[in-house]
Amino acid sequence: MTAGSDQSNSGARKRTIISVDAMGGDQGPPAVVSGIAKSAEKNPDIGFIVHGRASEIEPLIQKAGLAGRCEIRDMPEVVTMDAKPSIVMRNGKNTSMWSAVDAVKNGEAGAVVSCGNTGALMAVSMLRLRKIPGVDRPAIACLWPSRNKGGFNIMLDVGADIRADEKDLLQYALMGGSYARNGLDIKRPRIGLLNVGTEEHKGRAEIKAAHDLIAQAAPAAELDFVGFVEGGDIPSNRVDVIVTDGFTGNVALKTGEGTASLIRELLREAFNATPLSKFAALLALGSLKRLTKRIDPRRVNGGVFLGLNGTVVKSHGSADATGVSSAIKLAFRLAESGFTERLAARVASSGIAVQDDASVTNKNEQNA
Amino acid sequence: MTAGSDQSNSGARKRTIISVDAMGGDQGPPAVVSGIAKSAEKNPDIGFIVHGRASEIEPLIQKAGLAGRCEIRDMPEVVTMDAKPSIVMRNGKNTSMWSAVDAVKNGEAGAVVSCGNTGALMAVSMLRLRKIPGVDRPAIACLWPSRNKGGFNIMLDVGADIRADEKDLLQYALMGGSYARNGLDIKRPRIGLLNVGTEEHKGRAEIKAAHDLIAQAAPAAELDFVGFVEGGDIPSNRVDVIVTDGFTGNVALKTGEGTASLIRELLREAFNATPLSKFAALLALGSLKRLTKRIDPRRVNGGVFLGLNGTVVKSHGSADATGVSSAIKLAFRLAESGFTERLAARVASSGIAVQDDASVTNKNEQNA
DSSP states (O other): OTTEHHHHHHOOOOOEEEEEOOOOOHHHHHHHHHHHHHHHOOOTTTTEEEEEEEHHHHHHHHTTTTTTTTTEEEEEOOOOOOOHHHHHHHHOOOOOHHHHHHHHTOOOOOOOOOOOOHHHHHHHHHHHHBOTOOOSSSSEEEEEEOSSSOOOOOOOOOOOOOOOHHHHHHHHHHHHHHHHHHHOOSSSOEEEEOOOSSSTTTTTTHHHHHHHOOOOOOOTOOOEEEEEEEEGGGGGOSSSSSEEEEHHHHHHHHHHHHHHHHHHHHHHHHHHHSHHHHHHHHHTHHHHHHHHTTTTTTHHHHHHHBBSSSSSEETTTTOHHHHHHHHHHHHHHHHHHTTHHHHHHHHHHHHHHHTTTTTHHHHHHHHH | OOTEEEESSSOEEEEEEEEEEESSSSTTHHHHHHHHHHHHHOOOEEEEEEEEEHHHHHHHHHHHOOTEEEEEEEEEEEEOOOOOOHHHHHTTTTBBHHHHHHHHHHHSSSEEEOOOHHHHHHHHHHHHHHHHHSSSOEEEEEEEOOSSTTTEEEOOSSSOOOOOOOOHHHHHHHHHHHHHHHSSSOOEEEEEOOSOOSSSTTOOOOHHHHHHHHHHHHHTTTOOOEEEEEETTSSSSOOEEEEEOHHHHHHHHHHHHHOOOOOHHHHHHHHHSSSHHHHHHHTTTTHHHHHHHHOTTTOOOOOOEEEEEEEEEOOTTOOHHHHHHHHHHHHHHHHHTTTHHHHHHHHHHHHHHHTTHHHHHHHHHOOO
């Protein structure tokens, strides 16, 4: 792909450009710019377009010595964390978020990263980038620490839409499979459909219908469908991609994060309990640090919006420099792989497998 | 209450009788009888009626020296883990599960414990014990390790029924509050309604409607309604009771268990990584044991069926002696407190608060 590449720097280096909304997020521009600095230092192949109030971000960029790596787009307005998506869609033209998404739309950047309001980011992304033909509902996919060799599973939808019918769930399976292939380098992703029990007679009607649709479409899409999985399988090595509706996925994601955070706290308390345990913690420091890193939510930061004509990475609102840098790394990887085009091709070719159902085709055409 | 008490032993001791299905569960009668032995040793005030194949369980009970504490009911048939609930309802009269539930129905025991097939246990319990007047859908409530002083929160429904409308969710709030009061000794339980966001404009229609119903009923039911909570709040000290439908609750429960189990594994690996970390683990053994105990799923074993004329505790199918003993302890506590009667009274009196809605009253009358 050529979109979002930059050969203007002298020499042969060809940078992949990432568009960054510097204003969203709870920690504001300083955390975002620190994240950019971290990524810039680690990876010389990234260039940045940074969107936000120049009076705030320019001094930060200067101070971090990033002037040569960042182009600044001065945008006067900011989307607040509690802004209603519908209002932002109508009046958001002068916000940093809108401008950041438009850089992808215009082909100036290969992907966009924002820590801002999720609902507003999805609304602006849908409005500006539009859905890929064949996709009814875009989804948000997250990475989940797992027992798999690569260390992560993918789950979607984790909150783009609170409802999903069987055809949406099929599309999530195809899109999640494509993300696993391009984002995690898994040649033949294993797909599981989240349910309350693995017995055939359990579960909601749309989930049973989705089971049959995915089973039918999987071989042509080069996916292995493992059937129903339960909540306990999300971090397992039975699957690579877990498919569910956005309500259930969002609850599961936050439940997992909440559980991990409670255990981290209790672990800290345990090691602070006695002088002996404090000493033990000191001895085991290296091992404990590796463990903490493995389950650190900042390392798996970055929900990817799937189903749009362009790659959008939503960073946690509370992300610090490490979190922002992880999200940028993910955006870079997806931009490099030509992920958007590959996903579109996959959905288009799999559309053939289900196009004998006229209602799908019509619905897609209306929405495309 | 007098049901399930036993004064036949010489002396003044009045035992609370717990009915135990010895045949369900993955580990079979030996694990269940070991669990009974653990509980019998710790608590002299429990007597048992044990249901199952006498040829299998009698030798175990003799060997454990429990003959004086256990009455055996010889039942030839066993409900398998994959049995269909509808089949068990029709043909299950000679199973240990049926007999165990009937001991509560007949007033011989104060509560029943089974490790068997959840769907079948719910079906048999509904058939034999019947729903409390005013309850449409019984629910399964679980305990969740939390930051609260007592160490646990309650979540319901975690799998009795995959759907719940706003009136069901209201009933779950009332029943969960009653369970918190009687099971966890919380005078004024705080109730949260699980949703994907705390903003007013998010979530499904039935959840928004339930929000208003619970807010209206809470003061008369002596509950504090804290409004919407998210997955991350389940282990928090913001709430005591989390209300949700059985599909979402089951996914959340298993996701939490799966996450905790992954972290336990990684922790074990971390401490086995180097000789130094092994030594450190040895030093911190006491603290680590306390932590492990705190998040040990066997300690929070026991889903309670709420909304029936009798207390039913569902132990994990994979429960070992420690797990079975935890479930028996919970059953004992609820039997002692006269929980069933208190919950029925609470639902009945709260019925007044919503009876201006004729549809509720009619539906309840049909189902009672």
